[in-house]
Amino acid sequence: MSFHEEKIPVRFGCLPVHETMFTQGELEELFSLINQPVDPTSPGSGSQGSNQAVYSIPERKLRRMQSNRESARRSRWRKKRHVENLTSDLNRLRLENRELKNRLGLTMNYNLLLSTENQCLKSESMSLIVTLLDLYRTLETMISQ
Known part of the structure; x- marks a missing residue:
């Protein structure tokens, strides 16, 4: 597994939501984007595009x-x-x-x-x-x- 393919384990129950100013849903969405595996062959990877959902x-x-x-x-x-x-x-x-x-x-x-x-x-x-x-x-x- 390369650096970009590693998934970061996250426990949402321990995050201080009031300190980050993000809602629970926003935090989950952000971490889901971070934890998505990167496919080097996909058109949205690397410098050709972003890894955000379309x-x-x-x-x-x-x-x-x-x-x-x-x-x-x-x-x-x-x-x-x-x-x-x-x-x-x-x-x-x-x-x-x-x-x-x-x-x-x-x-x-x-x-x-x-x-x-x-x-x-x-x-x-x-x-x-x-x-x-x-x-x-x-x-x-x-x-x-």
Whole structure:
């Protein structure tokens, strides 16, 4: 058996159809085309033609329409999933943004509170320094007398 005549064993039950975007029928048809033995003497083999089945023009149009419909269905499904993912991301980011704004507000309030407390401590420190200087002067006066 040459390379082209080997049949590829396929178990359709294990194929993840939802991941390939092909229907079960399309997968079976594709694998049947792959697994067909190649007859080197047939007019459709090699570079003289393709190994696809010969269909009449109305059958080809019908198959093409069905294929286009299925392709459009898959495209709509992918677009829907993409929009759902974007909506989910948008909601998650809005929630995260709201939480970050809340944290920022709390941090700013805490900063204001600490700044106010810092100003009070600076004022108290200045007041204590002045009192200490007055005490030094008083002490010097007492010592010098």
